[in-house]
Amino acid sequence: MTATFYQNKDSFLVAADCIIMGFHENELNILVSRRQIEPLKGGWSLMGGFVNAPESIDEAAERIFGEFTGIKDIFMEQVGAYGEINRDLGERVISIAYYALVNIDEFDTSLAEKYDARWVRLTQLPELVFDHNKMVKDTIGILQRKAAVKPIGFNLLGDQFTLPTLQSLYESIYQESIDKRNFRKKLMTMDILEKLDEKDKSSSKKGAFYYKFNKEKYDQLIQQGLHFSL
Amino acid sequence: MTATFYQNKDSFLVAADCIIMGFHENELNILVSRRQIEPLKGGWSLMGGFVNAPESIDEAAERIFGEFTGIKDIFMEQVGAYGEINRDLGERVISIAYYALVNIDEFDTSLAEKYDARWVRLTQLPELVFDHNKMVKDTIGILQRKAAVKPIGFNLLGDQFTLPTLQSLYESIYQESIDKRNFRKKLMTMDILEKLDEKDKSSSKKGAFYYKFNKEKYDQLIQQGLHFSL
């Protein structure tokens, strides 16, 4: 028999909403879907669901994320809790937002069909239901602050990528253009990339060399107390 | 008759916990209290309480904060949601943490007695119940990142303060010592302080001039797109 310590207290539905970001065609994209249930059924929405009793809120977010993407083991962090009384037009729901950075190539497109989900460019984000636009905005803020200091951007790319791609990723995060010489200089100073022999010739005739992120070296540098700023 | 949109979903107790920080005797202090209820009654705890149905989570945090301090209109921001299954030993409770920066002089000490609350130095923080130590740690992280970029530190001081005091505040936040010449130079460059004629002679024979934060000037500079880093 479980003791009930806290009596006569109100309880609440708790949801987890996922801001799922990918990088595609040189732009940040966000996964949105047509809402499956009333109210606002059919409206553009983030991927969300209710927290179940036997799971932590982090676990709920991971479960929901997996249901919509088919991806597991992903970079995911909390954005914050959203608790305005009427934020959800259905009932009182407190929502915890999480953002995830995914390599869009691993994304299971069959699930996208099932949930009527699609990737939209961040720059062309439609009006979303409830306070979901605010969640996205808050996420971008976190991303900008965090990407400056930690190499989280690599989560959005595959194992190998070209410098022009990496640069447009950062331009997309900061929403401003960067001088390519300065960008490359800074990266080379950091010494956390490994140049490969192969070239990507898909976007130019000359071709751009592939690089890969050297996590070992990065961890090593961090351990030495070095700081980054990208 | 209210429509119930979401059925068969689990619901949860939701709490708000407040990390209340003040600055006293050249150190950051945190308000902690002896927990009033089981389980862990008598353990050191943050100021917390349950969210009630008719209030948003922000409102709940403000209410709880007011109950314990007697202060209103305070700088307060969310830290995040804590939702491990067994984080609260009593029942499943999801907690939203908020931090508040207060001028310790406005604090109503009679309330402190009522709740068996006291200010403890951050450097000598005791073991707290549940995951409250993690909440504090996360708050310090936020504070360090934020104080570097926004003049939030002034919320911890009265209208007027001396530069040595301001410096120890920042030293306390960053938990490292700062060269006073560099500190002053940077502040003067920013041009957001106003020097007063009066001196504080409480901590030295010579006395230190009082300054006040010039919010108008600060807002003006921000509007011009200037950035700070302290």
Added chain:
DNA sequence: GCAAAAGTGTTTCAGGTACACCCATGA
């Protein structure tokens, strides 16, 4: 007159920013 804290400048160095041309290749 001395102890104790307040106040004050200069030099050095690293990192940020601005900027323009050549290279490799497929069509």
Added chain:
DNA sequence: TCATGGGTGTACCTGAAACACTTTTGC
């Protein structure tokens, strides 16, 4: 051969960090 995107180096400037002595005044 030309159009397209990839790749490279330098000069300047700002801001961070290191560093030591003088001033005031209560005791």
